[in-house]
Amino acid sequence: MSYRIIAKKDLAQGIHLLRVEAPAIASKAQAGQFTMVRGDEKGERIPITIADWDKQEGSITIVFMEVGATTKKLACLNVGDTLLNFVGPLGRPTEIKSFGTVACVAGGFAIATIVPIARAMKQAGNRVISIMGFRTKDLVFWEDRLKEVSDNLIITTDDGSYKRKGLVTEPLEELLEQDTINRVIAIGPTIMMKACSTTTMSFGVKTMVSLNPIMVDGTGMCGSCRVSIGGKTMFACVDGPDFDGHAVDWDLLMNRQRIYLDEERESQRLLEKRLRPEF
Amino acid sequence: MAKINLNRQPMPKQPLESRKNNFDEVALGYTPEQALEEASRCLQCPKPPCVAGCPVGIDIPDFIKALREHDMPEATHILKRKNSLPGICGRVCPQESQCEKSCVLAKKGAPVAIGRLERYVADWERSHPELVRKQGAHIDHHGKKIAIVGSGPAGLSCSAQLAQMGYEVTIFEALHSAGGVLTYGIPSFRLPKDIVQGEIDYVKSLGVEIQLDQVIGKISTVDDILKNGYAAVFLAPGAGAPMFLNIPGENLNGIYSANEFLTRINLMKAYLFPEYDTPIKTGNRVAVIGGGNVAMDAARCAVRLGAEKVYIIYRRSRTEMPARQEERENAEEEGVIFTLLTNPKRFIGDDRGKLTAIELYKMKLGEHDDTGRRRPITIPESEFTIDIDTAIVALGTKPNPLIPSSTTDLDLTRWGSVKTDAATGRTSKDSVWCGGDMATGAATVISAMGAGKIAATSIDSYLKNTG
Numbered sequence: 016m017s018y019r020i021i022a023k024k025d026l027a028q029g030i031h032l033l034r035v036e037a038p039a040i041a042s043k044a045q046a047g048q049f050t051m052v053r054g055d056e057k058g059e060r061i062p063i064t065i066a067d068w069d070k071q072e073g074s075i076t077i078v079f080m081e082v083g084a085t086t087k088k089l090a091c092l093n094v095g096d097t098l099l100n101f102v103g104p105l106g107r108p109t110e111i112k113s114f115g116t117v118a119c120v121a122g123g124f125a126i127a128t129i130v131p132i133a134r135a136m137k138q139a140g141n142r143v144i145s146i147m148g149f150r151t152k153d154l155v156f157w158e159d160r161l162k163e164v165s166d167n168l169i170i171t172t173d174d175g176s177y178k179r180k181g182l183v184t185e186p187l188e189e190l191l192e193q194d195t196i197n198r199v200i201a202i203g204p205t206i207m208m209k210a211c212s213t214t215t216m217s218f219g220v221k222t223m224v225s226l227n228p229i230m231v232d233g234t235g236m237c238g239s240c241r242v243s244i245g246g247k248t249m250f251a252c253v254d255g256p257d258f259d260g261h262a263v264d265w266d267l268l269m270n271r272q273r274i275y276l277d278e279e280r281e282s283q284r285l286l287e288k289r290l291r292p293e294f
Numbered sequence: 295m296a297k298i299n300l301n302r303q304p305m306p307k308q309p310l311e312s313r314k315n316n317f318d319e320v321a322l323g324y325t326p327e328q329a330l331e332e333a334s335r336c337l338q339c340p341k342p343p344c345v346a347g348c349p350v351g352i353d354i355p356d357f358i359k360a361l362r363e364h365d366m367p368e369a370t371h372i373l374k375r376k377n378s379l380p381g382i383c384g385r386v387c388p389q390e391s392q393c394e395k396s397c398v399l400a401k402k403g404a405p406v407a408i409g410r411l412e413r414y415v416a417d418w419e420r421s422h423p424e425l426v427r428k429q430g431a432h433i434d435h436h437g438k439k440i441a442i443v444g445s446g447p448a449g450l451s452c453s454a455q456l457a458q459m460g461y462e463v464t465i466f467e468a469l470h471s472a473g474g475v476l477t478y479g480i481p482s483f484r485l486p487k488d489i490v491q492g493e494i495d496y497v498k499s500l501g502v503e504i505q506l507d508q509v510i511g512k513i514s515t516v517d518d519i520l521k522n523g524y525a526a527v528f529l530a531p532g533a534g535a536p537m538f539l540n541i542p543g544e545n546l547n548g549i550y551s552a553n554e555f556l557t558r559i560n561l562m563k564a565y566l567f568p569e570y571d572t573p574i575k576t577g578n579r580v581a582v583i584g585g586g587n588v589a590m591d592a593a594r595c596a597v598r599l600g601a602e603k604v605y606i607i608y609r610r611s612r613t614e615m616p617a618r619q620e621e622r623e624n625a626e627e628e629g630v631i632f633t634l635l636t637n638p639k640r641f642i643g644d645d646r647g648k649l650t651a652i653e654l655y656k657m658k659l660g661e662h663d664d665t666g667r668r669r670p671i672t673i674p675e676s677e678f679t680i681d682i683d684t685a686i687v688a689l690g691t692k693p694n695p696l697i698p699s700s701t702t703d704l705d706l707t708r709w710g711s712v713k714t715d716a717a718t719g720r721t722s723k724d725s726v727w728c729g730g731d732m733a734t735g736a737a738t739v740i741s742a743m744g745a746g747k748i749a750a751t752s753i754d755s756y757l758k759n760t761g
Contacts, residue, residue, distance in 0.1 A: 039513050053470060059562070059571040060470070085571055100470040102507045231562065231572075234468050234509050235694045236478075237554035238536045241545055248538065248545060253696065267545055270647035274547045278573035285568055 018101035021074060023094050026156035029081040030124045031090050032066070033098075038073030040103045046131040047109030047225065047257055050077060051233040053100040054092065059085045062230045062252070065104060066127035075103070078127030084282035105233050106256045109223065113140040115197035118190055119165070120146045120183050120211055122203025126157045128225060129202050134164040136200075142166050144190060148183035148207070152176035183207065184214045191218040198223070201260060205269055212260030222260040226251045228271055243267050300404040303332040314597055314628050317482045317565060321385070329414040333362045336406045337398055344408060347396030349744030350451070352376045354393060354408055361415060370419045370426055373412060378454035378500075379447065379493045379743065381420065382476060384413025385485050387740045388618050420492050433501070434460045438757060441466065441524040443510045443697065446474020447739045448530035448730030450497050452746030452753075457500035459754050464524075466508040471561060474532055476739070478561040479553070481591050483598070484621075487560075511696035516704070516726060526725045526753045529712060530746065533731035534694025538687055539583065543641030548575065548649030552584070552592045552688035559595050577683030578602045581652050583638060584688030585615040590622060592686045593630045604630045605680065609637040609657050609670040635659070637670065639677055641685060653679045690736045697732070711735060719749030720756075727753060 022034035040050065049064045067076035081087050092098070109132050117136045121129035126147050137143045145165040149155050150173045162168045169186045170178035179186065183203075190196055191214070199222040201211035208224040215222040228240040228251050235253035242251050243264035249255065306322045307313070313320050324332065336358045344354045353372050360369035373380045389395075389409035397405035419426050440456050442449045445467040453463045471477050476490045498504065510516065510531070519527055536551035538544050555574070558564040562572035576599035582592045585608035596604045606625070608615060611634050615622060626632065635657040642651040656676035659668035693710040705713040705722035712721055714733035721728050729745030731737060 039508075043513055057563070057570045100507050102468070102470075102509060103513065105509065105512055231554055231557055232469065235535050235696060236532075237557050238538070238551040239554045241538075243545060248540075250535070253535075253694070267647070270547055271545065274575065275573045278567065278575075282568055282571060282573075 018098040020092055020094050020096050020098070021072075023092070026078065026124075026127075027154045029090075030078065030154070030156065031081070032076060032078050032127075033089070033092065034074050034076045035098060035101060036073060037075045037101055037103075040075050040101070041068045041070050041073050044068040044075060044104040045108035046111065046135040047128075048104035048106050049233070049256060050075065050101055050103035051105060051230070052077070052089070052098055052102075054085065054089050055099055058088065058099065060100070060102075060231060060233065061085050062105070062227070062233055062256075064125075064128040064225070064256075065131070067131060075101075076127075078124055080124040083279045084286040087283070087286055102233065106252060107254070109135070109200065109225075109257050111135045111139050116142040116144065116195060118144050118146065118187065118196050118199045119161075120148075120187055120199060120201040120203075121161075122148045122183055122207040123150070123154065125203040125225075126161060129200065130157060130160050130164065132200055132202075133161060137164045137166075144194070144196075145169070146171070146183050146186050146190075148172070148203070149177070150174070182210070184210045187211060188214050191215065191220060196220050199260075200224075205265065205272065208260060209263075209265040212263065212265075216261055223257045224260040224263065225256045226258055226263065226268060227256065228268060229274065242271075298337075298399070298402070299335045300399065300402055301331075302335070302404040302407055303328045303410070305407075305410055310627055313483065317598055319486050320483050320624060323417055324410055324414045329361065329411060332407050333358050333411055335399065335404075336362075339398055343396040343398065344393040344406075347393040348376075349392065349740045350376050350747055352393075352412070357415060358406070358408075358411060361411060366415065366418050366422070367425050369415045373415055377412075377743070378451055378497055380412050381416035381489045381493055382447070382485060383740055383743070384409050384411075384416050385489070386480060386738075388738055390619065392740070416489075420489070433458060435462070435501075436460045437462060439464065439524045440753065441519045441527045442530060443516070443527065444468070444474055444530040444532055444730070444732075445472040445494070445504055446530060446532050446730060446742065447476060448742035448746040448749075449474065449528065450494065450746070451743035452528045452530065452729065452750045453502045454497045454500055455747055455750035456753065457497070457502045459750070461754075463502045465502060465504045466510050466519075467504055467506050468509045468531070469561065470506055472504050472506065474530075478557045479588070479591070481556065481560055481595055483594065484591065509696065511700040516697065516701040516723075520725055525757055526727065528719070528746070528749050528753065529697060529721070529726065529728040529732055530730040530742070531694065531697055531732050533691035533711075533736050534696075535692050536687070537689045537692055539638055539689065541638055541640050543643055543649070544687075546641050546643040546649040547647050548577065548643075548683055549641060549685045549687065552582075552588045552686050553691065555592050555686045556588070556595065559599075565595075565599060574599070575684065576601050579605075579680075579682045580684040580686065581605045581607050581633075581680065581682045582686045582688055583607045584690075585610065585617055586688060586690070587617045587621055588690075589686075589688035590617045590625045590630075592688050593625050594628055596684070596686070597628045597630065601684070605682070606630055606632045606634075607636055607638060607652070607654065608632065608634050610667060611635055611659060614659075614667040633680075635670070637672065642679065649683060649685060651679045651681050652685060653677055691731070693732055701726075709735065717748070718752035719745060720752060 564574035730742035
């Protein structure tokens with residue numbers, strides 16, 4: 016099996032797109048599912064959400080942000096290179112049906128995850144209102160793509176350098192007050208998904224979030240990705256990654272995401288030394 | 295009649311002090327002299343009870359006779375006729391409860407060390423590839439395609455058997471390396487990975503194709519496979535999902551399932567971090583919960599990763615422990631502390647969600663239960679705590695739902711495993727067989743291999759009868 020990279024694009028500072036030859040995965044992929052990626056023989060297996068797929072071309076598009084050594088190494092790959100392992104489509108697809116009006120909220124590079132979900136929601140007959148939030152203007156990407164599949168698109172930046180200043184929860188709250196929202200999908204950094212879930216809670220609107228705990232195999236075998244949902248332990252890789260945001264134990268998730276912070280720093284330090292030996 | 299010799303040859307081992315610091319194999323294998331001496335003890339019974347004790351029916355006296363006569367190619371040939379993975383079985387089979395238990399000399403307390411001899415022959419083969427006779431030289435190919443899900447012991451043995459019968463066999467493996475539990479589960483100090491790779495290469499040499507990264511139930515379903523021209527499917531995906539205790543604090547940082555702990559080490563090589571990217575945290579004080587072979591493996595890995603204190607927490611007594619005696623001895627020699635008749639009540643963490651201690655109940659043994667072992671009973675108000683920074687839960691696994699939930703017409707047991715006829719391996723679904731842990735719940739490598747062979751025979755006769 017050869018998972019050749021057929022396109023690469025730098026979407027924003029530190030955010031990259033890879034289009035990978037993987038016809039079998041493409042033939043089955045659905046919105047909300049993910050892949051496990053291993054770049055090289057000594058590499059980690061990491062989960063990356065499917066941003067798009069093309070059954071005809073037989074390709075899967077993934078978008079990732081450079082956060083540690085593994086993603087930094089992936090960012091060094093170019094067109095013609097191959098991923099050593101590419102497994103998918105994993106996890107349960109996002110529940111798509113005609114809810115009425117759906118608010119799709121995405122933070123940072125999770126825009127890539129929400130676009131196929133918003134598209135599927137639109138195709139299912141929903142009115143789709145999307146909110147995308149970024150730290151700053153330079154990090155904005157795929158505005159046009161999300162606009163295309165949304166009836167209305169609201170953009171925020173933390174620093175006000177582009178469109179509305181503030182966090183995604185502010186326009187979300189206004190929407191919930193002024194409109195009838197039947198379902199919310201919130202995907203992004205854990206803290207942002209938690210904030211969105213808190214916002215929607217008092218309005219009683221079901222809010223699905225896509226959790227991103229640490230995984231090893233991604234197939235339900237190890238339990239590294241266990242999360243607590245309504246007091247019950249579940250595995251994000253096979254029971255999720257989508258869960259009811261109002262039932263998630265967010266503090267537990269954030270704690271578990273920090274298990275290997277020291278090791279991640281060590282790997283990064285070594286990688287930087289290797290990439291730039293003069294320093 | 296030959297004189298009875300009760301001097302069973304001991305297995306040479308890596309010295310204790312060095313082995314506690316490396317992942318190299320502990321048991322070093324017999325020297326040629328030891329192997330011959332041990333082989334000479336075999337009584338060559340005309341009706342050998344040992345063969346009946348072997349789940350795959352190896353012609354044990356015959357291979358031992360060939361060894362005795364210095365005909366190693368013949369010894370290899372006899373072994374491989376019934377067992378495609380002798381280097382693995384010679385190392386990890388529980389011979390003491392199978393072939394060696396049935397040996398006539400077992401009554402005198404010194405059964406022939408059949409497993410060690412099997413290993414000796416398999417290792418000879420690996421170092422003398424030029425002298426080995428080709429097993430699959432006269433395969434009559436008839437073009438029928440069989441799909442095998444999972445490349446663990448059940449899948450490998452079924453594949454080898456079917457390939458030798460002339461079928462075109464494809465294995466779909468979910469992980470990025472073949473071997474299943476042999477690769478991700480059993481540590482290299484007990485089963486070196488080059489041995490596993492060597493035996494997988496042998497299965498491939500019979501014409502079996504292994505496709506990695508294929509999670510059946512996701513990338514394709516069993517129904518898809520059958521539509522794609524495969525005449526039969528053998529399901530051997532392993533048991534899958536790790537069990538936890540369902541007690542407070544179980545998701546604290548520092549608590550691993552044995553599957554995760556061992557996968558990080560064996561499959562991802564986390565013990566070589568940062569050369570390899572996958573990290574692992576083994577603190578100084580480690581508690582392993584469980585009394586099986588997997589618990590021993592996890593405990594001995596923790597020793598090698600530098601833990602100062604490693605505890606086995608087991609709720610019954612030594613007599614009821616399911617781990618092999620050899621593994622228990624190895625663990626204790628390496629300093630693992632057996633905390634018997636104790637059962638976890640809860641895990642205790644600090645304000646940052648990090649494990650700091652485990653609270654245990656003391657237990658006593660009551661009446662015998664369904665398993666024939668004495669039931670453990672909690673002693674009220676007996677709680678005590680042990681300070682630990684890592685816990686590894688080794689309580690077994692339950693079936694992974696990916697295949698059952700994506701396959702039509704597949705009947706399941708109430709535990710979620712696939713309903714399987716033990717005599718044939720057939721399931722409720724047409725053209726689908728199942729074996730190994732997915733059919734029986736967690737068991738041994740050799741019983742999974744036995745199930746693979748049974749299914750291969752049944753698949754062959756079914757396909758012959760249906761044309």
